Amino acid sequence: MSATSPQRVSLIGLGTIGMSMAALHLARDNTIVDVFDTRPDFEQYLSKTLPNFLAEPSSASGPSSSVASLISSGRLHIHSSLETACAFATIVQEQGPENLAFKQSIWKKVESLAPVSAHLWTSTSGIAASAQQQEMQDKTRLLVVHPFNPPHIMPLLEIVPAPGTSPERVEFAHEYFSLPGSRHRPVVIRKEVPGFVGNRLAFALLREACHLVQEDVVTANDLDTILMASLGPRWAGNGVFESYQQGGGEGGIRAFLDKLGSTMQEVWDGLGKVNVLGEQGTEWKEKVIQQTDDAYGTLTLEQVREKEARLRDFIRAQTQSYGQ
Amino acid sequence: MSATSPQRVSLIGLGTIGMSMAALHLARDNTIVDVFDTRPDFEQYLSKTLPNFLAEPSSASGPSSSVASLISSGRLHIHSSLETACAFATIVQEQGPENLAFKQSIWKKVESLAPVSAHLWTSTSGIAASAQQQEMQDKTRLLVVHPFNPPHIMPLLEIVPAPGTSPERVEFAHEYFSLPGSRHRPVVIRKEVPGFVGNRLAFALLREACHLVQEDVVTANDLDTILMASLGPRWAGNGVFESYQQGGGEGGIRAFLDKLGSTMQEVWDGLGKVNVLGEQGTEWKEKVIQQTDDAYGTLTLEQVREKEARLRDFIRAQTQSYGQ
Numbered sequence: 001m002s003a004t005s006p007q008r009v010s011l012i013g014l015g016t017i018g019m020s021m022a023a024l025h026l027a028r029d030n031t032i033v034d035v036f037d038t039r040p041d042f043e044q045y046l047s048k049t050l051p052n053f054l055a056e057p058s059s060a061s062g063p064s065s066s067v068a069s070l071i072s073s074g075r076l077h078i079h080s081s082l083e084t085a086c087a088f089a090t091i092v093q094e095q096g097p098e099n100l101a102f103k104q105s106i107w108k109k110v111e112s113l114a115p116v117s118a119h120l121w122t123s124t125s126g127i128a129a130s131a132q133q134q135e136m137q138d139k140t141r142l143l144v145v146h147p148f149n150p151p152h153i154m155p156l157l158e159i160v161p162a163p164g165t166s167p168e169r170v171e172f173a174h175e176y177f178s179l180p181g182s183r184h185r186p187v188v189i190r191k192e193v194p195g196f197v198g199n200r201l202a203f204a205l206l207r208e209a210c211h212l213v214q215e216d217v218v219t220a221n222d223l224d225t226i227l228m229a230s231l232g233p234r235w236a237g238n239g240v241f242e243s244y245q246q247g248g249g250e251g252g253i254r255a256f257l258d259k260l261g262s263t264m265q266e267v268w269d270g271l272g273k274v275n276v277l278g279e280q281g282t283e284w285k286e287k288v289i290q291q292t293d294d295a296y297g298t299l300t301l302e303q304v305r306e307k308e309a310r311l312r313d314f315i316r317a318q319t320q321s322y323g324q
Numbered sequence: 325m326s327a328t329s330p331q332r333v334s335l336i337g338l339g340t341i342g343m344s345m346a347a348l349h350l351a352r353d354n355t356i357v358d359v360f361d362t363r364p365d366f367e368q369y370l371s372k373t374l375p376n377f378l379a380e381p382s383s384a385s386g387p388s389s390s391v392a393s394l395i396s397s398g399r400l401h402i403h404s405s406l407e408t409a410c411a412f413a414t415i416v417q418e419q420g421p422e423n424l425a426f427k428q429s430i431w432k433k434v435e436s437l438a439p440v441s442a443h444l445w446t447s448t449s450g451i452a453a454s455a456q457q458q459e460m461q462d463k464t465r466l467l468v469v470h471p472f473n474p475p476h477i478m479p480l481l482e483i484v485p486a487p488g489t490s491p492e493r494v495e496f497a498h499e500y501f502s503l504p505g506s507r508h509r510p511v512v513i514r515k516e517v518p519g520f521v522g523n524r525l526a527f528a529l530l531r532e533a534c535h536l537v538q539e540d541v542v543t544a545n546d547l548d549t550i551l552m553a554s555l556g557p558r559w560a561g562n563g564v565f566e567s568y569q570q571g572g573g574e575g576g577i578r579a580f581l582d583k584l585g586s587t588m589q590e591v592w593d594g595l596g597k598v599n600v601l602g603e604q605g606t607e608w609k610e611k612v613i614q615q616t617d618d619a620y621g622t623l624t625l626e627q628v629r630e631k632e633a634r635l636r637d638f639i640r641a642q643t644q645s646y647g648q
Contacts, residue, residue: 016573098583126587148554149571156553185553191541195591198554201547202564203591204532205525209564212524217515223525224563229480229509230472230522232559233638237631239548239556240526240533241616246623246631247473249340253616257600257609259422263450265601267519267527276581277589285581292565292577299570307561307570309646314557317637322630 003175006030010089010114012082012106013037013096014046016150017123021095023053023152026075028179034077036085043078053152082106086114091176093121093145100127107142108135119169121145125199128192130162140166145173145186146196153311157186158196183315211272213291214284220291236314327499330354334413334438336406336430337361337420338370340474341447345419347377347476350399352503358401360409367402377476406430410438415500417445417469424451431466432459443493445469449523452516454486464490469497469510470520477635481510482520507639535596537615538608544615560638 009025011018014037025031039045047067070076079085086092092114096102103122110120120142122132133142144160151157157177161170170188177186189196195203213220234243241253248256257264275281299307333349335342338361349355363369371391394400403409410416416438420426427446434444444466446456457466468484475481481501485494494512501510513520519527537544558567565577572580581588599605623631 125584126590148558154554154558156550158550185549187542187546187550187553189542191539193536193539193541194594195587197536197542197547197550199587200532200536200591200595201529201551202555203588204595205529206564206568206588207592207595208524208528212517212521215515215517217517218511218513218521220565221563222511223521224566225509226480226482226511226521227525227559227563228561228642229511230478231526232556232561232563233635233642234472234478235551235556236560236638237552237556237634239545239551240530241544241612242548242620244530245616245620246628250622252613252620252622254613257613260449261600263519263523264527264530265599266450267524268531268599270518271524271528271531275589275592276585288565289576289578289581292569296566296569296576298574298576304570306646310561310641310644311557313641313644314560314638317634317641318552318557320634320637322633 003172004179006032007090007176008032008034008088009091009093010034010036010085010118012085012092012094012110014042015095017147018095019046019049019053020150020152021093021123021147022050022076024147024184026054026070027152028182032075032077034079034085034089036079036082042080046078053150082109083113086110086118089114089118091119091121093123095123098124098126100131103127103132104135107132111136111138111141119172121173123147126195128162129160129165130192133162139164141169143169143173144196145177146198148198150308153308153315155183155185155315156198157184158189158198159186160189160192160196162192183319207274208272210274210284210288213288214272214274219295220288221295224295236318327496328503330356331414331500332356332358332412333415333417334358334360334409334442336409336416336418336434338366339419341471342419343370343373343377344474344476345417345447345471346374346400348471348508350378350394351476352506356399356401358403358409358413360403360406366404370402377474406433407437410434410442413438413442415443415445417447419447422448422450424455427451427456428459431456435460435462435465443496445497447471449520450518452486453484453489454516457486463488465493467493467497468520469501470522472522474632477632477639479507479509479639480522481508482513482522483510484513484516484520486516507643531598532596534598534608534612537612538596538598543619544612545619548619560642 009031011022011033014035022033022035025033050067092110094106096106122144124144125146129142129144133139143165146158148154148156159170159173174186174188177184209223212218212223244253244256273281274284333355335346335357338359346357346359349357374391416434418430420430446468448468449470453466453468457463467489470482472478472480483494483497498510498512501508533547536542536547568577568580597605598608
């Protein structure tokens with residue numbers, strides 16, 4: 001079955017990522033969504049929380065944001081058991097705890113409950129599909145679909161198959177998230193590496209950021225200003241390789257590497273080696289946490305909403321065309 | 325004299341960064357700009373090139389973009405000697421070759437030619453002020469003002485004093501670039517470190533990006549897509565510390581570090597160690613250059629213009645306010 005056909009998505013685990021993922025799927029007219037979570041007040045919680053994710057602010061009062069109307073129209077089904085949630089799924093997507101034992105156990109159960117044709121996706125940020133599927137009979141079905149927070153707005157989905165995942169299932173996931181009208185941009189990652197690609201890049205930068213704060217080169221707040229005033233907007237418009245291709249002029253990235261090579265190597269040789277676990281190199285933690293708390297405190301719901309509106313504007317501007 | 329008073333800026337070296345910097349200064353109504361470059365066809369080159377930087381595309385045909393009108397109104401002066409270019413400067417800013425001997429020699433000359441009150445700024449990306457000023461009598465005047473390309477659009481200016489630079493001169497530079505109406509955001513860096521802060525963060529990410537391409541985890545083009553579809557727009561709206569403060573929910577960045585700590589440490593332990601100079605760890609270069617060339621080729625002037633228009637939109641969106 002093609003990804004363009006109507007789909008029935010069973011979502012397991014409706015925390016913040018799960019709610020946002022539900023909104024992502026419900027934005028497709030021909031997708032039916034089944035939801036299951038073990039929290040006792042699940043139905044109440046969903047009715048209260050899901051509307052925050054459903055519509056863009058401008059249409060927040062429209063009928064699409066009403067959970068009741070989604071239920072009465074048959075587009076959303078709330079379940080109190082995994083059995084009924086999975087029974088008719090064409091896709092089962094899990095956003096449960098980041099815990100290997102939980103993941104292995106849930107996939108073993110899902111395998112016995114969902115149709116054999118159903119695609120199995122895990123939203124993990126850290127546990128590879130090949131580890132999660134250890135208890136499964138069929139090791140061709142499961143793959144990682146790693147979203148970036150919040151998935152109903154952020155375009156990236158990292159699709160990370162296990163070595164044994166069937167290519168057709170990888171292709172299906174890629175096609176599902178690439179449908180016309182979607183602002184989402186799925187990318188297939190070719191090898192299972194810790195942190196996949198997006199978080200590896202983010203954590204590489206974060207490590208140096210923590211080092212620079214620890215060394216008093218810059219405050220956490222000033223470092224954030226630097227990022228927002230340069231690399232953020234640059235990388236919203238160009239990737240890193242494209243940026244340096246452009247930066248090198250006619251000689252492209254080769255000329256850039258020749259010109260900046262000695263500074264670059266000096267920086268690479270001196271990159272900070274802070275750690276987040278263990279006993280050495282963790283002195284930065286309290287300083288960074290303190291400076292971050294001082295700068296930002298706890299964000300209010302209004303601040304989060306405003307940041308989401310701005311994020312939507314950046315993403316809209318990415319695909320805007322400019323006439324001459 | 326306060327930075328809000330009229331200033332007379334002498335620009336030495338009018339390559340691409342210098343032209344863009346001239347446009348930055350000319351955007352201030354009360355700044356007079358003197359320009360000097362050693363290329364033989366300088367006046368012709370300036371008349372042809374500067375208009376590309378002067379105005380936003382929408383007003384490109386307006387009178388402000390005419391070099392002739394800037395000259396006739398006394399706001400722009402073209403010089404064929406360093407002596408006359410510096411004679412009345414309140415600020416001397418240099419964008420010459422990235423070469424220590426050149427920098428030391430030019431500052432020694434400028435010190436003898438410019439008024440003793442003039443502020444001395446170098447636009448270097450790699451050579452600290454403390455190294456550049458070795459031949460100078462007065463070691464309190466020089467500081468780095470490191471722009472991001474292109475400076476007439478990109479908001480960041482990294483102000484990096486030498487240990488002996490006077491605090492008043494640091495404050496003046498900060499104030500000059502913070503004037504009302506400017507979209508620029510100067511940040512003072514507290515220690516002279518190679519690459520300053522912005523490029524250290526960029527190069528930390530780039531090193532891992534090159535490693536992931538070398539290891540066939542992802543193509544250069546797909547890596548760029550990942551960056552543009554996640555971290556770029558996120559960091560255009562939030563700094564890295566603010567992002568993780570938000571990502572940690574009520575517990576802030578402390579909760580985030582607790583929750584993601586084990587994946588983060590695993591990523592940090594396994595970060596790529598490619599090199600750009602030397603004999604080891606440079607195998608990635610040809611692969612990255614080839615994939616980047618294949619993906620992007622050489623950008624046309626129209627493509628560069630469109631990217632600049634998009635960059636302006638991102639930067640405008642950063643300061644937009646959202647009513648409730």
